[in-house]
Amino acid sequence: MAPSIPTPILLLVLSSALTVGQISLLPELFPNLPIRRRFFAFAGVVSSLLAIYNLFIYPPFFSPFRKFPGPKNAMPIFGHTFASFERPAGQSFLRFMNEIPNDGIIRLQGLMNRDWLLLTDPASLSEVLVHKAYDYEKPSFIRQFLRIVLGDGLIVVEGDEHKFQRKHASPAFSFRHIKDLYPLFWSKALEMKDCVAAESKGGNEIVEINQWANKATLDIIGVAAFGRDFHSLTTSDNELAKNYEEILEPTANKAAFFTAHLFLPRWVIARLPWNLNKSLKRTTGVIKRCTAQLIQDKKALMKDQSENHVDILSILLKSNDFGDDMLGQQLLTFLAAGHETTSSAFTWVMYLLASHPTIQARLRAEIHTKLPSLSSASDPTFDLASTLESLPLLNAVCLETLRLYPTVPVSLRVANKDTSIGTHFVPKGTRAYVVPWAINRAEKYWGPNATEFIPERWIDEKTGRANNTGGAVSNYNILTFLHGPRSCIGKDFAKAELKCLVAVFCGAFEIEMADPDEVPIPYGALTVKPKNGMRLRLKAVSGW
Template sequence: MGLTTPSPEIGALLLTAFLYGAWRFYGFLRVVFLTPLGALPGPPTPSLVYGNMKEIAAMDDTLLPDTWFTRYGKNLIDREFFMRPRLWSLDPRAIHHVLSHPNDFPRPEEAQRGIRDLLGRGLLSVWGEEHRKQRRILNPAFGPAQIRDLTHIFVEKSIELREYWANATRSGTARVNVNSDLSKLTLDIIGIAGFGYDFNALNPEGTPNELSMAFRKLFMGTPSISSLGPVLRLWFPILKRIRTERGATLEYASQTFQRIGTQLVEDRKAAILKEASEKHLQGIGRKDLQGRDLLTLLIRANMAQDVPESQRLSNEDVIGQIPTFLLAGHETTSTSSTWALYSLSKYPKVQQKLREELLSVSSDTPTMEELSALPYLDAVVTETLRLHPPIAMLTRVAAQDDVIPLNEPFTDRHGKLHSEIRIAKGNKIIVPIMAMHRSRELWGEDAMEFKPERWQQPPEAISAIPGVWGHLLTFIGGPRACIGYRFSIIELKAILFTLVRAFEFEFAVPVDDIIIKTAPLGRPSLLSEPEKGYQLPLILKPYKAA
């Protein structure tokens, strides 16, 4: 039986596949072996497949970058999967260059795709002109006046948690996993303040609602940074067709957000139009932006008559903000408030000094202005966000060849001095937020200590840090800086104000048993009980003035 000759169509298909594979392979070789980053110093690479990724994923307390910068200097490279180089830089000018040019240094494609799968087309998952358009519409909802109107929600929900803990400590003291309860608190807050949706998470007798369950499933199984899956699916898109448990979870959560989000958006639109009709308004203006949840403010701004049709967001874009609000406004603030209570437990004198300031306020329900007028509370919050930023590092990728300027020159592996770093298209850059916040050169020898007093006279060197708030990178900087930083800061102040006035906090376990696990947020876990996940057990005792 003779061999058949392949048809021209099959031959063309095979040739196309071969050329595509050759092109991708050349791109891989170019990034790995022809990178201008090759001369930079850096740690040895333990694996040709995983590079340094397993080493980073296994680190506790995120101290590995600190060690690297101490040993190799402010500019170094490590290797990610399949030996692809990544630039790490502690140079403030280099970080400013990367953050201020987000289109030249976007989030890596695999990360962008993962976030789009999680969040849809929200502010965190779009880039370029689409991001600018969404941000223009969203900006009015996050102004000082709007946060002022939401402050009572922060306080009222914090009081609910205070009463819940007061009931638990009726016999004198109680052991509480504050990480879990603060997560429920911030979920309730963002539900009501974000889109007028009551999760009722703090109600011990309540049952989880559908949106809450979808959100928790969505973020329960976030892949480790050492997971090869996202990279392989990017390189070989056919792998996305393989059905996985994680994929089924994403599909369920996405459908739930879409269905409930659509209903929420339609309800808000109807309510806004009804209000405009009852007030006999000719149109909806930006002046009508006061006193509503963020979703209502967003929809009002999007419907405003002075917004050109081309600048309006689609229904899909508006619905995409709901999981974005949940992610950005829930876990990050619960993580920050958890580390604040950790720090106050570790430094009882700071805890008492803060309590004395808070008790000087006569009201249980402070306004935004009253919270902002407390200097030591402000220092405690700022120091918490310095020492325990929710996100330890950012990854960006060069969209084209570029030259990154530096404040200080460095010496490469060959002894050559450089005042800038050449970077090639496809090279990744790590913005080391936590390492920058712990740099002894910037903060002094006590950089690892929780010391709110440092903010009475901050070191001059930190003025070079290109952050949007407080000379910190907690809320990033540049055009993609966190739009909700005011929301987060006032919410954190309201939580601490309410809880620290009412309770004394101390560790329920040895402090050495508490470690940081970053996946992707830095949350506390116990060495002795890793199977129980994230937790921070504290002993709570009702405060009684002498």
């Protein structure tokens, strides 16, 4: 089987070989032409031949995926590249899955007719995510972009380094530890509720809820990860929080900056006269300095105090598995992944409840039945975790929202060596798309109402209790947190935090869209959030 040709290396080798061969064997040709010009002339010829081969010969005649089904509307040269840039991210992939009969893999055409694979069934997904997880890694352009802010933390590293970090960070996210954090989640949800109530003035003022969710979840991850309250809900003076919010604020300039990493190496972008390079260097420098100081402060605090420290940093310090530099990079990762994702999920829950008032009313009744007052849940003797876990509709609403609006809608993997998916050979460099947005909404797995908000999917009809499948036959039918060794380490943390936020807000407010006719547009470069924010009208519920 003829392999796909690695163009840059082959171009150099063939051009050099032809130049040397011509000089040695046919010296009478081009006697007055300098060697450098001969090399570039041969390079031009070889480039043209390679382009013809890669564009018109390899894909239909030699590609190991040539018999796989795929969409027919590929653009010349660009193929289906633009499907990766559309918003909502993953929408075209969903259409391909619903419309193209396949056995688990759909073949797409990338730039210059490169083979891309869209994984569509549990067998192919389990191969890439679980059984051969370390054969498929995040593309270098995504990793080099993330490394700017996160360093070499759990999200960025690959191979043995990832195995080490995952193994030694996992105890901080055990169920036992997360159960201890429920009171923290609840207290911050109450604080956000009070701030929003003051801004809404009894429902007379419209509230943009996403910005409040960002502040609350940033405070939560500050206390849960660092043992430090940033007080983002009430002030804007914290240096770390302020700089992190500046980095994460979505702008067209930042979207262009991310896109540039698709085509140019990091060292080239860093040397461009781009103001964002300077601002990122400044903000990331401040963040890393603040993180390093927090680690030193925590070490000193743990020496001087005998109290039980339950934050993630304390647990990692006690394990003695990480040096200060690696600790800092882990905390940067948890800071980014631990607040932006949950704030987006909470914002979409608010939208769905506002759009489904009957479900909202039922959920409020369920919450009030088990939690007759906010103060009762704040009692230290009250088992808040078990109570919230026992509320079937609360869990169902959260899980259904996470299904419809996965925080990261598209995930990309690249084969780092010749490997396989089942019995199919996969050459090194092949892209494989894992698309939660498409899998979570595929009619094949979720039925004709796959795109509808139906929390009852997650409630067992016979027992009335919550289930963890949504009625799907495989856990690979929902990919919000992925699966395997690269799955989200903080998924239980995020679910617990989300349940606390939703319980407080649905219990305390009647939620309506500021504009009943508005349909929010899912947007964002890496995570899914409403393009223009989420404007709500909130009316306080009396007696709770």
